[in-house]
Amino acid sequence: MQYRKVCLEALGYTLPSEVVSTDELEHRLAPIYERLQLPHGRLELMTGIRERRFFPPGTAPSRIDIESGEKAILASGIDRQEIGALVHGSVCRDFLEPATACRVHHGLRLPADCMIYDVSNACLGVLSGIIQVANMIELGQIRAGLVLGTECGRPLVENTIRLLNEDQSITRRDVKSLVASLTIGSGSVAILLCSEEFSQTKNHLEAARVLAHTEHHQLCQSEGLESFMRTDSEQLLQEGIATGLATFSHFLEETNWRSNEIDKTICHQVGVAHRKLLFEALDLEPQRDFSSFETLGNTGAVALPMTLALALEAGHIQANDRLALLGIGSGINCQMFGIRWQESRVLGELEGSERKSLALS
Secondary structure, eight states: OSSSSEEEEEEEEEEEEEEEEEEEEEEEETHHHHHHHHOHHHHHHHHHOOEEEETTTTTHHHHHHHHHHHHHHHHHHOOOOGGEEEOOOOOOOSSSOOOOHHHHHHHHHHOHHHHHOOOOOOGGHHHHHHHHHHHHHHTOOOOOEEEEEEOOOOOHHHHHHHHHHHHHOOOOOHHHHHHGGGOOOOOOEEEEEEGGGGSOOOOEEEEEEEOOOGGGGGGEEETTTOOOOOOOOOHHHHHHHHHHHHHHHHHHHHHTOOOGGGEEEEEOOOHHHHHHEEEEEEHOOOGGGGHHHHHOOOOOOHHHHHHHHHHHTOOOSTTTTTTEEEEEEEEEEEEEEEEEEOOOOOOOOOOOHHHHHHHHH
């Protein structure tokens, strides 16, 4: 997929205030650690994740979506009446129906003729939404669109801890399939895309490439955040890297870039082993990348775009950079984007009256 008319105009993000360290989680796992004689510190050593954040119990994803969406709109300077599509793409949703996007649409006061819906694609849901909105803009159907999501990982982590401590039949082998559930964190992001003629930043989305190796769909499965997630982490890692490598070669053809011409990268945030092996396989320099998993964990579908927002805020990405977004998710699905960056517009934390006004939306 190649684009000539689409720009990634602005991002907004929201982080929970509650920080939970991996050390704290391991203290809560004392019963199973003692029963199976597992060494303390093992979880952080395996994943590289020191801490993650959680929203308060019972937080509705739509409420945080509204906050992040408002930030992206404010950062862009675009009139909200010009937004022709709204996509909620995170794993977490308010209900099975109506679409979570309905409440977000209402809270953001978007026009009635704005197309709204939810997209579900595991850790790539938000990226899938970006492709769909970009296609609408490229076709001239809309001038601007908003893609957002909020992941609330607390229930999955707490239910996994409860299962590990209470189920006396769990073995060391069983623990391995549940480790990925303990890496999950929470966060929220919104991405506003618009047509080139409407853009002030000129951050051109040049191309996107997707690949699905669905013969591996069983390697990571969850019945829902109220239960728990079982993952064959070792096999998922190997097959995910292989899928990423296959996608990357097609991505370079689609963008007409060479790998050494890529200035900056943002990847899906899983952990230290995934990042190391991916960059070795793709022959990319790790210093060109920006990571957030160390302090935020794996925040699902918002992980990559939220890390992009943080990288922009930190000044990691500069004008004229060739930026590659490298998304790999369970399924196994892979989606990669090439963007020629110019100007960063990102809004994170709000203060005082601004936060209060959003809470009343």
